[in-house]
Amino acid sequence: MDNILKTTGMKKSLGKSLLYTLPMFLITFMFLTGGKPNFSDTASGIALLTVFILVNVLFFFMHFTGKTDKYRAVLFIVFALSLSYTLINNMLEVRKAMYFSQADILECKIPFCHLVIPMMILPAAFTKSIIFPGSIIGGFANISSMVVLWLVATLVLGRGFCSWGCFYGGWDDGFSRIRKRPVIKKINELWKWMPYAVLIMVILSAALTLMPTYCSWICPFKAVTEFEQVTSVESATKAGIFLSLFGGLVIVLPVMTKKRTQCSFLCPLGAINSLSNKITPFTVKIDKSACNECFKCVGVCPLYALSKEDIRSGKVSIFCSKCGKCMDACPQNAIHYGIKGVPSGTLKNFSRNLFLFVSYLFMAVFSAGSIINTFHGLLKFIF
Amino acid sequence: MTDSLILGLSSGSACLATCGMVMFPYLMADSANVKRIAVDLSLFLITRLIIYAIMATLAWHFGQAVFKSPVVRNIVPGLLYIIFAVMLVWYSISKSRNPSCPAKMVKTVSNKRLVPIVLGLTNSLGFCPALFIILTKGSTERTLVQSYLAFLGFFVGSSLWFLPLPLAGRIRKKEVIKNIGILATGLAGVIFLIKGLTNIIGGIING
Numbered sequence: 001m002d003n004i005l006k007t008t009g010m011k012k013s014l015g016k017s018l019l020y021t022l023p024m025f026l027i028t029f030m031f032l033t034g035g036k037p038n039f040s041d042t043a044s045g046i047a048l049l050t051v052f053i054l055v056n057v058l059f060f061f062m063h064f065t066g067k068t069d070k071y072r073a074v075l076f077i078v079f080a081l082s083l084s085y086t087l088i089n090n091m092l093e094v095r096k097a098m099y100f101s102q103a104d105i106l107e108c109k110i111p112f113c114h115l116v117i118p119m120m121i122l123p124a125a126f127t128k129s130i131i132f133p134g135s136i137i138g139g140f141a142n143i144s145s146m147v148v149l150w151l152v153a154t155l156v157l158g159r160g161f162c163s164w165g166c167f168y169g170g171w172d173d174g175f176s177r178i179r180k181r182p183v184i185k186k187i188n189e190l191w192k193w194m195p196y197a198v199l200i201m202v203i204l205s206a207a208l209t210l211m212p213t214y215c216s217w218i219c220p221f222k223a224v225t226e227f228e229q230v231t232s233v234e235s236a237t238k239a240g241i242f243l244s245l246f247g248g249l250v251i252v253l254p255v256m257t258k259k260r261t262q263c264s265f266l267c268p269l270g271a272i273n274s275l276s277n278k279i280t281p282f283t284v285k286i287d288k289s290a291c292n293e294c295f296k297c298v299g300v301c302p303l304y305a306l307s308k309e310d311i312r313s314g315k316v317s318i319f320c321s322k323c324g325k326c327m328d329a330c331p332q333n334a335i336h337y338g339i340k341g342v343p344s345g346t347l348k349n350f351s352r353n354l355f356l357f358v359s360y361l362f363m364a365v366f367s368a369g370s371i372i373n374t375f376h377g378l379l380k381f382i383f
Numbered sequence: 384m385t386d387s388l389i390l391g392l393s394s395g396s397a398c399l400a401t402c403g404m405v406m407f408p409y410l411m412a413d414s415a416n417v418k419r420i421a422v423d424l425s426l427f428l429i430t431r432l433i434i435y436a437i438m439a440t441l442a443w444h445f446g447q448a449v450f451k452s453p454v455v456r457n458i459v460p461g462l463l464y465i466i467f468a469v470m471l472v473w474y475s476i477s478k479s480r481n482p483s484c485p486a487k488m489v490k491t492v493s494n495k496r497l498v499p500i501v502l503g504l505t506n507s508l509g510f511c512p513a514l515f516i517i518l519t520k521g522s523t524e525r526t527l528v529q530s531y532l533a534f535l536g537f538f539v540g541s542s543l544w545f546l547p548l549p550l551a552g553r554i555r556k557k558e559v560i561k562n563i564g565i566l567a568t569g570l571a572g573v574i575f576l577i578k579g580l581t582n583i584i585g586g587i588i589n590g
Contacts, residue, residue: 190562190565190566191566193559193562193563193566194566196563196566197393197563197564197566197567197569197570198570200392200393200563200567201389201393201567201570201571201574204388204389204392205385205389208385208388208389209385233581233584233585233588234581237577237580237581237584241577
């Protein structure tokens with residue numbers, strides 16, 4: 001009986017789940033419609049309604065079933081795909097091509113993404129200039145709004161940003177779910193530190209060259225967003241690197257390992273976000289009194305953030321992105337969302353409700369625009 | 384100069400990981416005194432700088448004598464970059480990484496005043512893949528000044544790691560820093576691997 005209670009600990013009744021979904025329902029309604037739903041264009045109306053229902057149904061099921069990652073991943077993956085669609089669509093409308101030219105760079109017309117942030121810090125501090133050729137305010141994907149969004153989300157969620165806000169993470173998250181069992185089961189622990197090495201290299205190279213070197217040379221997501229026009233050996237090499245890294249770290253390795261390998265072994269922003277885990281109010285806690293050391297959580301963690309030693313010591317590592325996959329897998333309900341300062345094993349439901357509301361609201365609000373845009377595009381394409 | 388500075392900064396950690404523990408006891412031996420540490424460290428760094436200046440001169444003259452045609456000037460250094468970069472990457476991913484430092488020979492020096500100079504000498508002449516890469520770079524620079532700058536960048540980058548040596552005992556999580564440094568070395572190898580490949584492709588296209 002005790003065991004049944006533990007495994008169903010996070011489930012809620014239908015009425016309670018509806019009640020917990022109500023604030024999300026109202027806020028997303030206000031955000032998506034501005035309080036005045038407009039159905040004059042049928043395709044836009046259907047897209048808006050579909051996304052609104054999708055967002056709220058997923059949140060309802062998080063409460064009703066007690067599962068987190070299962071429903072988070074749906075929105076997270078849809079967000080990644082739709083963001084790429086929106087970005088590519090915008091490029092094609094504005095430039096008639098996915099690549100950008102030297103003229104676009106000179107006119108600062110390159111859309112900004114959060115992965116540039118680590119490279120901006122030193123040059124901004126020493127030269128008081130932004131090294132990215134994008135628009136500071138106004139225009140599509142401007143620098144100031146992205147920096148503010150990332151900063152707020154990271155201060156609140158820590159590395160949770162990587163599983164609840166990053167519009168690239170859904171790519172390798174999606175591919176990591178394709179196979180039932182991993183082909184590659186063990187990877188050397190040393191590789192976990194690679195994002196820090198990449199971070200150091202890109203910060204230094206960007207500071208020395210005053211160029212966003214990660215974007216210019218490494219970013220695998222150039223393959224699904226925008227890239228430099230191939231006009232020379234150098235630009236062809238860059239395109240080769242982007243495609244190889246996308247193929248290797250975002251498609252092949254996630255499928256083979258069932259892990260988010262790009263996020264685990266490359267992303268320099270992930271390294272900064274990991275450090276921010278130390279200061280955020282939300283955390284993941286291990287209730288050692290409930291844990292029976294089955295280590296199912298270690299096996300399913302997509303970011304190599306949990307080891308047997310972590311479980312035994314009762315602490316998750318700084319790599320944790322609070323995705324909730326370990327919690328969904330735990331038969332004892334021993335691993336749970338927590339708030340710093342509150343002992344593990346206490347206020348489990350309260351901490352989870354609070355964290356889910358904040359993180360899911362952020363993802364819903366952040367992703368809704370691009371998902372609506374994608375649905376709208378698909379509807380227009382079909383009909 | 385930028386890429387050599389980055390190479391120095393990344394490989395400096397690996398250099399420190401292998402040689403630091405040999406050098407540390409000598410630099411710190413019977414000295415609680417900051418002045419003595421500073422003098423010894425300065426002598427060590429000056430020796431390295433002088434050796435690098437000599438190597439920059441030799442490498443550049445060698446390049447001028449050997450890499451005469453533009454095709455050879457691109458393809459041969461390109462191949463060398465690839466070989467040494469692969470060695471650097473291999474160092475960072477190899478499980479059987481064996482820390483060994485030529486500075487060990489300092490144990491044979493009886494005059495303690497000479498120790499920092501011998502350490503500087505052995506450390507800068509410990510031909511590692513990173514040094515081979517910088518030698519290749521120095522040999523392909525257009526002017527002697529550019530060759531000096533390449534070595535200077537490498538010297539500054541790698542020397543920065545030795546500056547906190549007196550505080551080594553107080554640094555926590557040394558293993559993590561070492562791991563990140565070793566991986567950064569591998570990344571520097573990848574950068575020069577790409578540089579080598581673009582050199583060769585560029586050489587073939589332009590040739």
